[in-house]
Amino acid sequence: MDDTGGIRLIDGRRMQCKDIPDSVFLGAVKRTAEVNAERWRLSWHVQEELEAAIGPVPYKLFLAKARRLCDRKLLGGCPCGCRGDYHLPDECLDRKLCCRAVARAPAGEPGARTRTTVPAAVPVAVKQG
Numbered sequence: 001m002d003d004t005g006g007i008r009l010i011d012g013r014r015m016q017c018k019d020i021p022d023s024v025f026l027g028a029v030k031r032t033a034e035v036n037a038e039r040w041r042l043s044w045h046v047q048e049e050l051e052a053a054i055g056p057v058p059y060k061l062f063l064a065k066a067r068r069l070c071d072r073k074l075l076g077g078c079p080c081g082c083r084g085d086y087h088l089p090d091e092c093l094d095r096k097l098c099c100r101a102v103a104r105a106p107a108g109e110p111g112a113r114t115r116t117t118v119p120a121a122v123p124v125a126v127k128q129g
Contacts, residue, residue: 008056015058017065022074024053025065029075029086039091040077043084 008015028050032041047062057065066079066086077086 008058008061015061017061017068020050020054020057020061020065022069025050025069026074026088028053029088032086039087039093040085041087043079043081043086046084046086 010016010019029041029046032045032049034040035042043062043066047057047059050062051057063079063081066075066077066084069075070077070079073089075086076089076092077084
């Protein structure tokens with residue numbers, strides 16, 4: 001890496017998500033070896049495969065591109081930065097468990113999900129004495 005602190009420059013500007021074609025990123029996921037029966041690929045393995053195709057990609061940029069692909073339902077898995085668990089949507093074995101590839105109802109409609117997934121506290125009788 002050069003002296004830019006891990007920032008990759010494209011035509012004199014910082015590399016952006018738009019500089020990584022969707023097809024190249026998804027191809028890297030497809031070429032990466034699966035780590036379990038659910039067909040997951042780990043983020044660091046996918047990043048290695050992507051970098052073999054297009055050169056160095058800063059980790060935060062890699063995660064941003066993965067998030068965008070997940071939000072557009074082109075990639076399943078978890079792009080939070082944990083371990084990845086990426087898979088292509090047509091490989092999803094259980095759409096109820098896939099955190100991003102499941103179509104969601106608009107807010108306020110039946111079936112809509114909110115950001116809060118923790119159930120409300122249930123009052124518990126406390127035994128005194």
